[in-house]
Amino acid sequence: MYTVKEAADKMEVSEHTLRFWAKSGFFPFVKRNKNNIRIFQDSDLEWIKIVKCLRSVGIDNKSIKKYIELCIKGDSTIKERYDIIKSTREQAQNQLKELKNQLELLDYKEKYYRELIKNNAKDTWNPINKK
Amino acid sequence: MYTVKEAADKMEVSEHTLRFWAKSGFFPFVKRNKNNIRIFQDSDLEWIKIVKCLRSVGIDNKSIKKYIELCIKGDSTIKERYDIIKSTREQAQNQLKELKNQLELLDYKEKYYRELIKNNAKDTWNPINKK
DNA sequence: TCTTGACTTAGAGTAACTATAAAGACTTAA
DNA sequence: TTAAGTCTTTATAGTTACTCTAAGTCAAGA
Numbered sequence: 002m003y004t005v006k007e008a009a010d011k012m013e014v015s016e017h018t019l020r021f022w023a024k025s026g027f028f029p030f031v032k033r034n035k036n037n038i039r040i041f042q043d044s045d046l047e048w049i050k051i052v053k054c055l056r057s058v059g060i061d062n063k064s065i066k067k068y069i070e071l072c073i074k075g076d077s078t079i080k081e082r083y084d085i086i087k088s089t090r091e092q093a094q095n096q097l098k099e100l101k102n103q104l105e106l107l108d109y110k111e112k113y114y115r116e117l118i119k120n121n122a123k124d125t126w127n128p129i130n131k132k
Numbered sequence: 133m134y135t136v137k138e139a140a141d142k143m144e145v146s147e148h149t150l151r152f153w154a155k156s157g158f159f160p161f162v163k164r165n166k167n168n169i170r171i172f173q174d175s176d177l178e179w180i181k182i183v184k185c186l187r188s189v190g191i192d193n194k195s196i197k198k199y200i201e202l203c204i205k206g207d208s209t210i211k212e213r214y215d216i217i218k219s220t221r222e223q224a225q226n227q228l229k230e231l232k233n234q235l236e237l238l239d240y241k242e243k244y245y246r247e248l249i250k251n252n253a254k255d256t257w258n259p260i261n262k263k
Numbered sequence: 264t265c266t267t268g269a270c271t272t273a274g275a276g277t278a279a280c281t282a283t284a285a286a287g288a289c290t291t292a293a
Numbered sequence: 294t295t296a297a298g299t300c301t302t303t304a305t306a307g308t309t310a311c312t313c314t315a316a317g318t319c320a321a322g323a
Binding site for chain 3: 135136151167169
């Protein structure tokens, strides 16, 4: 049983973001107490985890909303949900590949700068110096 | 020698984004011809590559601008640039780790749905069904 | 010459936060 | 018991980084 703030802390999202997600209709199953306060349960935290996951791989909020609506609709939508997760997973794998490429470039640049410093050399790589 | 459109196509960013970046001061070294048309050279494409890289690991535009200004300032800023690249690289490594975690969750969910479909079973994982 | 098409800029629109502000309920110290 | 403080709520404004639209310039082809 967690308030928005507690759930936000536990799941490592900002309170603002969690409220924003709530307003966006991502947690229609979260109950409120007599004072209108949202009370997240452990099973709700699992759902926050999924939303975090989908957002982190670039799924937009409209699509996340759609996915949660499929969940609510029940077991008849399992195939459709499977397809969404499958393509999301493929998308995430591409991102992983891309991120590895970018990391290589950063590795290269870091080594390059380190050598420059070590040898007290000029930066011939700088586009400014190329002219 | 490329126009904005050609450079955008070659570097796989949108023309809009490239113009936006140009307006943001990311390419102060790009020359224009007599008709005021931006002409990117091969060395400029390298720079687009760096900007793409920094953006893709979440560096904000203000910081990218700052980095490019350090480049323009010349060799006296090499140490500072090294520090930026180093911390960016560390940041990217954390993202890689995080992305791998998220990919695991997606793997798990995909398998879960696949089993559900195979066995024609009920979705007990769905937060809706948990109540 | 006319018009087509690629370029330019300014500025509006959008997504997803992110921050602020105002209102209401509970807690506790004076 | 009342005032202060802390929590929550909502609505709404602001921010970032695009993304798109519109209006203008200019050179080359029909």
